[in-house]
Amino acid sequence: MAESWVNSAERIGVDLHLELSGSGSRRGALATALREAVRSGRLAPGTRLPPYRALAADLGVARNTVADAYAELVAEGWLTARQGSGTRVAERAKPLGRPQRVPKEAPVRSRGPLHDLRQGVPDASAFPRAAWSAAYRRALTEAPSAAFGPGDPQGRIELRTALTEYLARSRGVRTEPGRIVICSGFAHALRLLYGDVGDRVLRGPLAVEAYGLGFHRGILERAGVRTVPLTVDQDGANIGELTSATGIRGVLLTPAHQFPTGGPLHPERRAAVVDWARMRGGVVVEDDYDGEFRYDRKPVGAVQGLDPERVVYVGSVSKSLSPALRLGWMVLPRHLVVDVVAAKGEREAWAGVLDQLALAEFLRSGAYDRHVRRMRQRYRRRRDLLVAALAERAPGLEVSGIAAGLHAVVRLPAGSERAVLKAAVWRGIEVEGLAEFLHPGAEPSLGDGLVVGFAAAAERGYGAAVDALCGVLPPGVEG
Numbered sequence: 001m002a003e004s005w006v007n008s009a010e011r012i013g014v015d016l017h018l019e020l021s022g023s024g025s026r027r028g029a030l031a032t033a034l035r036e037a038v039r040s041g042r043l044a045p046g047t048r049l050p051p052y053r054a055l056a057a058d059l060g061v062a063r064n065t066v067a068d069a070y071a072e073l074v075a076e077g078w079l080t081a082r083q084g085s086g087t088r089v090a091e092r093a094k095p096l097g098r099p100q101r102v103p104k105e106a107p108v109r110s111r112g113p114l115h116d117l118r119q120g121v122p123d124a125s126a127f128p129r130a131a132w133s134a135a136y137r138r139a140l141t142e143a144p145s146a147a148f149g150p151g152d153p154q155g156r157i158e159l160r161t162a163l164t165e166y167l168a169r170s171r172g173v174r175t176e177p178g179r180i181v182i183c184s185g186f187a188h189a190l191r192l193l194y195g196d197v198g199d200r201v202l203r204g205p206l207a208v209e210a211y212g213l214g215f216h217r218g219i220l221e222r223a224g225v226r227t228v229p230l231t232v233d234q235d236g237a238n239i240g241e242l243t244s245a246t247g248i249r250g251v252l253l254t255p256a257h258q259f260p261t262g263g264p265l266h267p268e269r270r271a272a273v274v275d276w277a278r279m280r281g282g283v284v285v286e287d288d289y290d291g292e293f294r295y296d297r298k299p300v301g302a303v304q305g306l307d308p309e310r311v312v313y314v315g316s317v318s319k320s321l322s323p324a325l326r327l328g329w330m331v332l333p334r335h336l337v338v339d340v341v342a343a344k345g346e347r348e349a350w351a352g353v354l355d356q357l358a359l360a361e362f363l364r365s366g367a368y369d370r371h372v373r374r375m376r377q378r379y380r381r382r383r384d385l386l387v388a389a390l391a392e393r394a395p396g397l398e399v400s401g402i403a404a405g406l407h408a409v410v411r412l413p414a415g416s417e418r419a420v421l422k423a424a425v426w427r428g429i430e431v432e433g434l435a436e437f438l439h440p441g442a443e444p445s446l447g448d449g450l451v452v453g454f455a456a457a458a459e460r461g462y463g464a465a466v467d468a469l470c471g472v473l474p475p476g477v478e479g
């Protein structure tokens with residue numbers, strides 16, 4: 001049996017790996033191998049095949065043999081040949097083999113919702129592709145060879161240095177590069193501090209805001225950390241409840257923009273939580289998830305600035321750039337640095353070193369500031385459009401939490417949240433209700449409402465999404 005393995009790292013892109021077997025003609029064997037590759041899905045519809053000469057050289061066959069095999073498959077409808085665009089796998093040449101199974105727990109959604117009003121997601125269509133690739137290219141060009149070896153688990157010094165400057169300037173964070181640890185985002189930071197990654201750095205139980213992200217509570221629960229809810233009102237979490245709680249040594253807060261209700265933590269409560277941490281030897285974990293996006297002229301700096309030895313400050317690019325990058329940072333009290341770095345492991349295994357260098361360059365060059373400024377304007381326009389549309393079409397409904405961030409809370413008449421959410425589903429609107437964010441052990445102190453994300457939709461779909469939302473809202477609270 002003749003056999004030839006070919007791995008053609010071919011200029012135009014396809015890396016064709018064909019097995020020519022059997023004792024018949026070379027042309028017949030090649031046609032069979034190509035049919036099999038298309039049928040099994042290894043060659044996807046639209047894939048451009050190598051030119052005759054390149055494949056012939058790789059396979060050690062005559063150029064005409066390849067040309068004849070291609071022609072045979074074109075005639076059969078497996079391939080298409082067009083002047084100027086070469087020979088490609090036909091769009092209709094569907095794999096005939098066993099259907100590929102998609103695991104149940106990971107459904108693949110080919111399209112997003114018709115109207116995307118999810119909270120927590122920035123406008124993906126606005127990712128600064130050109131500026132990011134320029135930063136990436138520059139970072140690659142300038143990186144020392146050592147950058148392509150195993151990474152320092154604390155993170156690249158270039159990024160920690162750029163963050164030190166940026167965080168001080170934009171968020172009032174007091175730090176130096178030695179106190180920053182790079183991670184893959186807030187969720188990772190939580191796992192490093194309390195979870196199952198390495199040795200646990202901090203111990204529970206942990207006080208959390210009664211309204212918060214269930215995903216984060218889940219990380220803590222899975223790590224065996226009990227969470228104790230603090231009531232949330234228009235001034236943020238009720239810090240007074242901490243002083244009466246026993247056994248609690250840590251508190252997780254979103255001080256700049258309470259998630260999801262949207263207000264800043266009252267200045268007296270900011271001071272009170274730091275006093276509490278000092279008195280109890282406790283730690284405040286500060287989730288500064290969208291601190292860059294404030295629309296009024298009252299900057300709300302980080303609580304960390306009040307006492308860097310009592311606050312773990314965490315930020316990420318998930319709202320400012322993209323949650324796909326998986327890049328974040330922890331600014332730590334000095335005494336926690338060694339333990340957190342140890343929890344990350346011996347070498348960087350979470351945050352791609354080259355992405356870190358690109359982000360450092362992005363920050364250093366001012367591209368990050370420019371992007372945030374542009375997005376702030378865009379999100380502010382969207383917020384204004386939402387508020388104006390609601391004022392006109394649902395004038396009795398209160399909108400809150402709109403001075404900052406990427407979402408607003410629309411208060412609903414008591415008892416109507418579920419029905420409104422159901423109507424939203426029917427209209428193809430993806431939006432969440434306040435109840436979804438309530439700690440299971442807490443009272444629903446805020447009543448009914450929707451958490452409306454105004455960033456996720458692409459620019460051209462946003463107006464229609466707001467219009468559809470107004471169509472499912474009740475006009476307002478009676479009386």
Ligand SMILES: Cc1ncc(COP(=O)(O)O)c(C=O)c1O
Nearest residue numbers: 120185186187213259289316318
């Ligand atoms: C409350 C809150 N914290 C933090 C984050 C950021 O999470 P990560 O950095 O893990 O993407 C988000 C993002 O959606 C969030 O909603």
